[in-house]
Amino acid sequence: MKCPMCGVEVEKLEDLIDHAVCFDLDEVNMGHLTFKTERPKPKTKVWSVWNFTTRELIGRVSWGGSWRKYVFFPYNDMMFDEGCMRHLADFIELQTKIHKKRKDDGRIRDKAASGR
Numbered sequence: 693m694k695c696p697m698c699g700v701e702v703e704k705l706e707d708l709i710d711h712a713v714c715f716d717l718d719e720v721n722m723g724h725l726t727f728k729t730e731r732p733k734p735k736t737k738v739w740s741v742w743n744f745t746t747r748e749l750i751g752r753v754s755w756g757g758s759w760r761k762y763v764f765f766p767y768n769d770m771m772f773d774e775g776c777m778r779h780l781a782d783f784i785e786l787q788t789k790i791h792k793k794r795k796d797d798g799r800i801r802d803k804a805a806s807g808r
């Protein structure tokens with residue numbers, strides 16, 4: 693598979709964690725979907741999800757507190773085919789992994805800074 697933003701070939705979805713910068717852009721396109729960063733919160737993010745072709749608003753992705761991961765909130769009566777659902781699933785899975793990696797990296801940095 694390819695990074696949808698820079699086009700670099702990767703073996704599996706997991707490898708895209710190294711493309712966190714690509715997924716940090718204000719607009720990320722995956723297949724027929726566009727993810728737009730809405731209001732960056734200090735710790736987690738919110739994206740609106742648009743149909744790339746029809747420019748229709750499909751829903752949003754935000755942090756699901758009790759799930760401890762990013763989740764998708766569809767707008768009423770929206771239809772999705774398997775391709776859309778895969779892209780949605782890939783996007784939220786990846787953003788959760790990037791979020792957790794950053795948290796871990798931060799923890800390691802904090803430990804190093806405090807000399808422990």
Ligand SMILES: [Zn+2]
Nearest residue numbers: 695698711714
């Ligand atoms: Zn990339």
